[in-house]
Amino acid sequence: MEAWSRFLDTFFNWAVIERYLPAIMKGVVVTIEIAAAVVVTGTLLGLALAIVRTFRLLAVNALIVVFVDMFRALPPLVLVLLVYFGLPNIGINLPSFVVLWLVLALVLAAFAEEIFWAGILSIPKGQWEAARSTGLGFLGTLAYIVLPQAIRLTVPPLTNRTIAITKNTALGTVIGVGEILNQATTAQSFSGNATPLMMGAIAYLILFIPVVVLGRFLETRFVWRRV
Amino acid sequence: MEAIVQQFFNLAIMERALPLVLAGLEQTIVICLIVIPLGLAGGLAFAIVSLSRLRTVRWAAIAGIDFFRAIPPLVLLIFIYAGLPFAGLRPSPLTAVAIAFFLNTSSYYGEIYRAGIESVGHSQWDAARSTGLKGYQTLAYVVLPQAVRKVLPDLVSNTVEVVKLTSIASVVALPELLYSADMARSVTFNSSPIVLAAAIYLVMLWPIVRLISRLERRVAA
Numbered sequence: 001m002e003a004w005s006r007f008l009d010t011f012f013n014w015a016v017i018e019r020y021l022p023a024i025m026k027g028v029v030v031t032i033e034i035a036a037a038v039v040v041t042g043t044l045l046g047l048a049l050a051i052v053r054t055f056r057l058l059a060v061n062a063l064i065v066v067f068v069d070m071f072r073a074l075p076p077l078v079l080v081l082l083v084y085f086g087l088p089n090i091g092i093n094l095p096s097f098v099v100l101w102l103v104l105a106l107v108l109a110a111f112a113e114e115i116f117w118a119g120i121l122s123i124p125k126g127q128w129e130a131a132r133s134t135g136l137g138f139l140g141t142l143a144y145i146v147l148p149q150a151i152r153l154t155v156p157p158l159t160n161r162t163i164a165i166t167k168n169t170a171l172g173t174v175i176g177v178g179e180i181l182n183q184a185t186t187a188q189s190f191s192g193n194a195t196p197l198m199m200g201a202i203a204y205l206i207l208f209i210p211v212v213v214l215g216r217f218l219e220t221r222f223v224w225r226r227v
Numbered sequence: 228m229e230a231i232v233q234q235f236f237n238l239a240i241m242e243r244a245l246p247l248v249l250a251g252l253e254q255t256i257v258i259c260l261i262v263i264p265l266g267l268a269g270g271l272a273f274a275i276v277s278l279s280r281l282r283t284v285r286w287a288a289i290a291g292i293d294f295f296r297a298i299p300p301l302v303l304l305i306f307i308y309a310g311l312p313f314a315g316l317r318p319s320p321l322t323a324v325a326i327a328f329f330l331n332t333s334s335y336y337g338e339i340y341r342a343g344i345e346s347v348g349h350s351q352w353d354a355a356r357s358t359g360l361k362g363y364q365t366l367a368y369v370v371l372p373q374a375v376r377k378v379l380p381d382l383v384s385n386t387v388e389v390v391k392l393t394s395i396a397s398v399v400a401l402p403e404l405l406y407s408a409d410m411a412r413s414v415t416f417n418s419s420p421i422v423l424a425a426a427i428y429l430v431m432l433w434p435i436v437r438l439i440s441r442l443e444r445r446v447a448a
Contacts, residue, residue, distance in 0.1 A: 086418035
């Protein structure tokens, strides 16, 4: 009984919860804002790059592939530190949340480009030829025939990747973005109690479990693609 | 231009930071050698449990997978590293990293194995069992080899993610590649050591990323 009440006191301390709930909620809002900005800009940029790639301009495509590969191979935290500490020394000062948004959006764009491109490639040539033979132009074929089919295929992998990258908003704590984890660790060191960490973890669970379950649903809905 | 080269590609500073950064690389490799096998084994366990005939067991396994997929790994790591001492346990940075990574990567690997096993037709099980193989033999000799083949690109791709993820160990002061590079940065006030670390990550992972792109196309085709 003694141990149990000590456990509650350390991890579910009511007084601490009451005191730090507003801070954690503020963190939740920041996390949602950055996540939304990352998801929108990242997937749109990824789609734009995949579309540019269909024009098959050799030099441009080489650049896209290099960009995509680099941002898939580098750990996001390396990029965050590089941009956050590097740019001010060459005269560019960006607020920390902009750095986080920029890095995560570029990382998501790289992964999204690769997924969209794989989707576009998986549409049989016959679809292109049939569409062109009806008199649709290249862009018309892409917009009305190829992309609608391709994007359907990309929904499950893209959802899972987007969730994984969105969770990286927690990296913002390293450069002082006031998101959930940052608020939680600050509150933990002020209160000398582990409850804020528990609150932070629960806040992430409330935010992300629905999306993870949605991802799982989409995966069964759009069927395991590999035969 | 001059300033950019000075700040990001300063060879003199890179040369000075190299021994420290290489020591960090060694530590990163040690972490990988611990967490990747642990994750692969834990993932297999998760997947096998999630195939159980008992509905409650199955659901518990899937709930566990979703739970650890929903928590950002850095949150899990900090919770273990900074939270457990309050409960009287003091994990070293390496132990904390190993526990956090085990929970996080097992759930991802588990989900991949599960998808692979489910994609193997049920007739394979029936046929194998009818030849007299026991349940676990069917799994080991018939189903898993086919399942792993199907999800190989995903397994490799997740392994790349795990290697990249080891960089968050720097947050709990484990002197791995990024931590060492960041130390060198804060001493020299110059970002070149981080560029050096980034280059090392690229050299390690770029070939694998290329390989994944090709594997994915081949399986998709």
